[in-house]
Amino acid sequence: MKRLQYPFSQEEIRKLKVGDMVLISGKIYTGRDAVHKRLHEGVKPPVDLKNQIIYHCGPVVLQDKKTKKYEVTAAGPTTSIREEPYQWEVMRDYGIVGVIGKGGMGPKTLDGCKQYGCVYFHAIGGAAQVLAEKIKSVESVNWLDLGSPEAIWELMVEDFPVVVTMDSHGGSLHADVDSSSKTLLKDFM
Amino acid sequence: MGLRKRPTKKVNKKVAKKVTKKATKKAAKKAPKKAPKKTAKTTKKKAKKVVALPGLGNEVHLFNSLLELIRVTSAEMPDDIQKVILEALAREEKNTTAEYAMNIIKANIELAKKKSQPICQDTGTVLFYVNHPKELDQIKFTKTLHKAVLAATKKGYLRQNSVDSLTGENPGTNIGPGHPAIHFHQHNKSHLEVSLMLKGGGCENVGAQYSLPHNELGAGRDLAGVRKVILDAIQKAQGKGCGPGVLGVTIGGDRGAGYIHSKELLLRRLDDTNENKELAVLEKDIVETANKLGIGPMGFGGKTTLLGCKIGALNRLPASFFVSISYMCWAYRRQGVKLKNDQSIQKWLY
Numbered sequence A: 001m002k003r004l005q006y007p008f009s010q011e012e013i014r015k016l017k018v019g020d021m022v023l024i025s026g027k028i029y030t031g032r033d034a035v036h037k038r039l040h041e042g043v044k045p046p047v048d049l050k051n052q053i054i055y056h057c058g059p060v061v062l063q064d065k066k067t068k069k070y071e072v073t074a075a076g077p078t079t080s081i082r083e084e085p086y087q088w089e090v091m092r093d094y095g096i097v098g099v100i101g102k103g104g105m106g107p108k109t110l111d112g113c114k115q116y117g118c119v120y121f122h123a124i125g126g127a128a129q130v131l132a133e134k135i136k137s138v139e140s141v142n143w144l145d146l147g148s149p150e151a152i153w154e155l156m157v158e159d160f161p162v163v164v165t166m167d168s169h170g171g172s173l174h175a176d177v178d179s180s181s182k183t184l185l186k187d188f189m
Numbered sequence B: 001m002g003l004r005k006r007p008t009k010k011v012n013k014k015v016a017k018k019v020t021k022k023a024t025k026k027a028a029k030k031a032p033k034k035a036p037k038k039t040a041k042t043t044k045k046k047a048k049k050v051v052a053l054p055g056l057g058n059e060v061h062l063f064n065s066l067l068e069l070i071r072v073t074s075a076e077m078p079d080d081i082q083k084v085i086l087e088a089l090a091r092e093e094k095n096t097t098a099e100y101a102m103n104i105i106k107a108n109i110e111l112a113k114k115k116s117q118p119i120c121q122d123t124g125t126v127l128f129y130v131n132h133p134k135e136l137d138q139i140k141f142t143k144t145l146h147k148a149v150l151a152a153t154k155k156g157y158l159r160q161n162s163v164d165s166l167t168g169e170n171p172g173t174n175i176g177p178g179h180p181a182i183h184f185h186q187h188n189k190s191h192l193e194v195s196l197m198l199k200g201g202g203c204e205n206v207g208a209q210y211s212l213p214h215n216e217l218g219a220g221r222d223l224a225g226v227r228k229v230i231l232d233a234i235q236k237a238q239g240k241g242c243g244p245g246v247l248g249v250t251i252g253g254d255r256g257a258g259y260i261h262s263k264e265l266l267l268r269r270l271d272d273t274n275e276n277k278e279l280a281v282l283e284k285d286i287v288e289t290a291n292k293l294g295i296g297p298m299g300f301g302g303k304t305t306l307l308g309c310k311i312g313a314l315n316r317l318p319a320s321f322f323v324s325i326s327y328m329c330w331a332y333r334r335q336g337v338k339l340k341n342d343q344s345i346q347k348w349l350y
């Protein structure tokens, strides 16, 4: 088990390899379809994404009526492949060093990871409750006009459990498992 | 559950029916003698059962029962599924990413139940299966059901999860054309049985339909061909459907009926045995073979790729041979209730 602590750096990220089980602590930002689309359209992000991690997640967030404080009640990852056309651009233009999601991503993202120094962390799909428990506070919210699940939520997490499935050296567990299972399947057909 | 029982022991069912019929006849004969002894209350109830039908007189009870069904389905994993998940966890090698994933899944199931919160935030397509006596007013029932779905959405048992396909607009109610899906089946019993399945989007996306023969896979119009296309679908799904999952597979039907039936097969208990021997063998073979592919939980690699497989058949046209495959993620949320005559919950089906 490895630990990754905020502030994140290119150097730390480059040390991570496919198959590493990692606990992330510190700040992460949510961002899914609408955020990526807007960034792609050329709108500047409302927060500095340099050396930050983006989490593909549409959290369920409740706001306390009196204190106005936000609380995340469910926060599992959403399918990442939908951001495949845009993710590498966000790496190139804004310097993110990590993406958290589920299901893995394709060759464009893998190339981006290698070129710009980024990794893909796979969270456990469906584990909404366990992952929500790891979110200690909501620090801010931006682009709420996109709707709550699509907004950019700034979250403080502690020991957020993920697995590196795409690293910054061209390694992709998804590509490996896909090709090994394909080969094995031939024998069973 | 008619559907759940359909694949298991038809003979028994027939016998059971006869017995019940006899029993009912007997009861009917005896009834007049006994009647005076009964309290006014029970007589009233009986009268209600005949005149006031499900969804009418006891709307409040029905609403409460349906709301509770939604809450429990969303937050609590049925025993038969929990069992296979724990077995899968035990099978994985220690200190692997597969074991890591299964441990988090296990912890998540426990936490969701404790907090009475959705197991997964994608509360999925809401699919109801209603077995009802012939007297049910489906329109009234549907109205109450919609009220329960709306209340469940407000309470957070269901996420606001149903959007207009053309505009992308989310009314926030989970109610709209085709949603929730309600499948009515009439049965010869006097009570209502309502089952619910919450089927997530990630796993629905990896479902597949094949038309046989399939030249590329060398799959012909026989069970060997069926086996090939199922295995192909599993390999293509990788971990994207939040595996390890369970398959519902329908051989035959038209394209629409095939998919609908493949989901209904997911109402079967995971530990039942297919009454059709050939299909029982195929189900077992699919699970064993899938687990040799090394795809593993979340596609991380590992020993468990599939937790179960349920296969059924519908008649087809001589010209068509479809195999329709529905993939259910590990967050296999389905429950059911048998209702009393007053529409309160008599027992849970899983």
Ligand code: SF4
Pocket: A076, A077, A125, A126, A127, B120, B121, B122, B123, B124, B199, B200, B201, B202, B203, B204, B241, B242, B329, B330, B331
């Ligand atoms: S596929 Fe299932 S477990 Fe995964 S996110 Fe969707 S509903 Fe949740």
